[in-house]
Amino acid sequence: MRAIQISEVKTLKPIEIDEPGAPGPGLALVRTHRMGVCGTDISCYLGKFPFFDFPRIPGHELGVEVLAVGEGVENVTVGDRCSVEPYMNCGTCYPCRRGATNCCQNLKVIGVMMDGGLCESFLVRADKLHPSSRLTYDQLALVETLAIGCHANDRANPQPADHALIIGMGPIGLATLEFAKLTGAKVSVMDMNPARLEFVRKHYAVDHTIQFVGDGSEREQIQQATGGDFYQSVVDATGNRHSMSGALQYVASTGSLVYVGITTDEVVFRHPTLHKPEASIVASRNALPGDFTRIIKLIEMGVIDTVPWITHRTDMDGVLTDFESYTKPETGVIKAVISVT
Incomplete structure (x- = not known):
């Protein structure tokens, strides 16, 4: 069976892998129809993502079709179109027991810590499938990106009439x-x-x-935009250490700064920048199961329109040459989607 692997830094390689077997209890066999390319995939390809090991089949933003289900599976049936919640948590560790499955101590994210969906079909825990009879495979592949933004916004918790700032207008910033x-x-x-x-x-x-x-002009614009109050919530979705180090200066007194972007570099700031406004720094990691359910309903209702997001398309052959261009800002990529089958 055909798959594509990130074999080493900046190298995509077509490979043949064994066909998955029949799904065991609690599992489902799914066919990948669409894979979204996100900043994590780009960082993995460039060798900059901290939780990634080579070689690895990428793919965690997925629109899939259920081909078969194992014993005990009741939430999906054969033929269902689904989004995949790619966070394989253990269910027994301290954060899992507290409902924080997104930061499980034994977490394995498909496409990052274990092989993902850039292949024809694969086995996955059925409880991680979120079906919709109305959404397209394109839309289903975008649910995970939206879930990251949903969780980041929940962590920021902006209130009506608050001033809120989002830094970085890539897919995660847009989702937030x-x-x-x-x-x-x-x-x-x-x-x-x-x-x-x-x-x-x-x-x-x-x-x-x-x-x-x-050059400091952005701070002047912020003062004008907020009447000098600055922002009660700031979300930095850049993953850039310079931006992340400087973002505290935009936080209002008693406000919060949420880091949803991730970097392997040091983030540095002088303590008074945090202490003087009594600011809070919060991390946001992955998403929760309820985020997927909420997002699917919002897209079905037309509250969220995903059509403008997809700016680039390719397929299993084209991605081998196209992927490098997605790493370059001048390409103008908001979201690239791969047609897998």
Whole structure:
């Protein structure tokens, strides 16, 4: 069976793997139809993601079809279209017992710590499948990205009429924006890339778009946008250590800064920048099962429109040559989707 593997840094390799067997108890056999390419896949490809080992079959943003189910499976049936919740938690460790399955001590994320969905079919825990009879495979492949943003926004917890800032308008920043807007907060976004800010202005009603140029002008724009109050919640979705180190300066007194982007570098700031406003720093990791259920309903209801997101498409042959371009900002990728079968 055909699959594609990230075999080493900046190298995609077509491989043949064994066909999966029949699903055992609690498992399902699924066919991959769509795989979304996200920042994690890019970081893995570039050798920058801390939880990734080579070689690995990527693919955790997936729209799949159920081919067979094992004994005891009741939440999905053959033929169901599903999004995959890729976080394989143990269910018994301290965070799992507290309901924090997203940061299980023994967590294995498919496509990152174990082989993922860039193959024709694979076995997966059936409880990690979220079906929808109405969503397309494209839409289902975007649910996981949206779930990351949903959880990050919940961690930031902006309230109606709060000033909220999201830094970095890649897919995770956009996903966070979707949910920040639903809270009634006054949302600003910031990015270095003017094309991404133009994308936001075209497709989203936000209060302010701020281009970061590093000369201090962004801070002046923030003061104007918030009447000098700054932001009660700031979400940094860049994964860039310079941005993450500087983001505290935008937080209002008693406000919070949420890191949803991840870096292997040190994040550095002077303690008074945190202490003076009595700010909180919060991490946001992965997502929770309820986020997937909520997002599927919101897309079905038309509250979230995923159509503008997909800017690039390829297939199993094309991805071998196209993937490198997705690492370059000038390509203009918001979300690339791979047609697998």
